[in-house]
Amino acid sequence: MNLGYLLPIFVTVFLAELGDKTQLATVLFASDKNHSPLFVFIAAAAALVASTAIAVILGAAAGKYLDNIPLKLIAGIGFIAIGAWTVFDHFKA
Template sequence: MLPAFLTIFLTVFLAELGDKTQLATLLFATEENRSPWLVFAAAALALVASTGLAVLLGSMAERHLSALPLKLIAGVGFMVIGAWTLWGHFQSA
């Protein structure tokens, strides 16, 4: 159980480093007259809620799809997002 927990934790932690959500949180924390604890609590609650939704949807999808198609769908989804990001970069250059 601990190896699975550590694998999930490290994967999500590394995936979140430097993403748009973290940068937005950083910017919220720089605003004057805003408590860092308020930013932390709001951001943490938002991440917990979005993760809960992902776990719920993943659990529901698992009942209807085998693991291979889910990994395939996730992989293709990441490739589409990556291609879209690259496309946007080269369009603005």
């Protein structure tokens, strides 16, 4: 087990989660006076752990079969395409 990967994984996931729709939903739940902030935190944390567990399990299983496919390149191209589409859509309107 290489702990040197821990920090880059944490930073990458942390930055990816900032400002996404999940965090905005959590803010909305926490702002509701009918919801305890502690219970909102526990529920949101449990949901993130569960979804991350599913991603890790699927990623580990897929990694056995997708070793020869350049997944980082494909993901990078996908993000660039989504970004270009978003910029194009902004100027189109």
